[in-house]
Amino acid sequence: MTKSVLIVDDERDVREALGQTIELADLLAVRAGSFIEAKDHIDPGFDGVIITDLRMPGRDGFYLLDHVRKIDPDLPVILLTGEGDIPMAVKAMSEGAFAFLEKPCGAKDLLAVVEKALRARSLVMENRRLKLELDRGDAAARMLRGVSAASDALRARVRAVARANAEVLITGEPGTGTPKIAEVIHLLSGAASRPFIKRPAVQLSAEDLTAALSDAKSGTLYLDEVTALAPTVQFALLDTLEAGSTVRVLSGTSRDIEDEVAQGRFNTDLFYRLDLMRVHVPALRERPEDIPVLFAHYVAQACEQANLPEPDVTADVIAGLMAQDWPGNARALMNTAMRFAMGMGEDALTNAPDVGLGLTEQLAQVERSLLIGALQRTQGRSGEAAEALKLPRKTFYDKLARHGIRPEDYRG
Incomplete structure (x- = not known):
């Protein structure tokens, strides 16, 4: 995803010049002529940096900096200062600004500071994502x-x-x-x-x-x-x-x-x-029972990202998947799932070469994986899992017993 740089300056010529420099570096330049125009772009999910003039009519760079610090103190703000504003810029740095640049600033100096700020922002966003994953269990x-x-x-x-x-x-x-x-x-x-x-x-x-x-x-x-x-x-x-x-x-x-x-x-x-x-x-060929579960997850993931309805993953499709030895492992399975989600990959799934498993063994592996996948999705709630698989409860429990599967192992 292209990184964003929000440029806030009341002088149109300055905004345009800065924006062109940013865009020539393959970054997205978002221009704003005032605090009012800029504030709607500022939120904790903003994956970029802000460049703002220190002196602007009305709500100036200090006001903008204070606003940003309240919303997200880790969002980098780079100040543009005039010749006499250096003491003010130093004060702003002590209040949380990322850096300041004197006007007029060269493209090389500007991009060096922007790159450093983007790098810092990327680390913050990645660590927030990891912490969120950690907090979920x-x-x-x-x-x-x-x-x-x-x-x-x-x-x-x-x-x-x-x-x-x-x-x-x-x-x-x-x-x-x-x-x-x-x-x-x-x-x-x-x-x-x-x-x-x-x-x-x-x-x-x-x-x-x-x-x-x-x-x-x-x-x-x-x-x-x-x-x-x-x-x-x-x-x-x-x-x-x-x-x-x-x-x-x-x-x-x-x-x-x-x-x-x-x-x-x-x-x-x-x-x-x-x-x-x-x-x-x-390797994936060493754990074929995982193939249906991983494939279903990758298909759901691809459909969510592309805003598409999930296609049915039939027993025939799974049998085709499990008949392959997957030398590309999970990455190849993910690519196949993406093609399947887009409606492009079914022939490759259903015409796969046989690798020696008999039909009975293949079907047993498919059934076991589908049962476990349903329990994982419902966090071990047997009634919901049976309903998702459209099975009578007695049949569902008989199949669990046959495969040695315990619903309680999948409860959160």
Whole structure:
């Protein structure tokens, strides 16, 4: 989503010049000539920054700053000041302004401050989202969906490593969702209220690493595909860890990291520092019972985002899904669900190759997944789950008994 910059200045020429500079940087410029025009754009969900002139007729930049601080004290406000307004700007900084710039300001200086402010705002918004997720309950149960024994074991492992203040190496095939595992570990850790920063290791410079560690403060830094770190950055990270960083470093890889070490492409000492604890994410083909539940979730998610009605996920569709081995794992399943939600993917689902499961086994897996999915959606309320599946209650309970499913396991 394009980041927004709200420009508030009573001089039209100034507004237009600032707006053009902002738009040339691929940002959205929202122009306002007064406090009255600007105030409707200001709310706690505003994902951007505000640039305002300090001196304006009527309600000036100080009034605007005070208004913003009451609504959202973390929303960055950048002040534009005239030559004689520096003492006033310094006073405004002490009252919560993010920065001030002297008029006329060059495009380079303006964009440097705006970029810094947007970066700070993004961290605030991301951390609010993570805190909201945390407040809603057990992040492992909520975010790591699946009904298989392998998924149960994964959630248990994630909960266990989250409690330890140690580095964690997360391994898994491409598409298994190692970044999400890192996020859940952070949410369940003692650092949940502090920043969670994600960075791809490929092309990460030593300066980028330093900036990421600074952004993470005393929170968590996740390095995706950590074996792609350049040798110099590997040494820099090792030095940081050896010095006793306050940032918890989680790393993920889809490669055989032991082979990378053996071939001399990954620093041995760094490997042992990052591999203090390990979480392995099983491939989708190793937990086929999860496929219907994940697919239904992805379809519902795609329909909600696109404001579309949910199509029926029939037994034939699920049987087609479960006959595939999904080398792209959950990411490929998500893409298929998105196409299905848009009405484009049914042929690929129903004409999938057979992978050796007999019809009886496939149908049993489908039935078990549908039963558990209904219980999850109704938080273990059996009557509602039976009604959702259009089953008589006795039939519903017979099927639960046959599959060894207990409704109480899915109650909040």
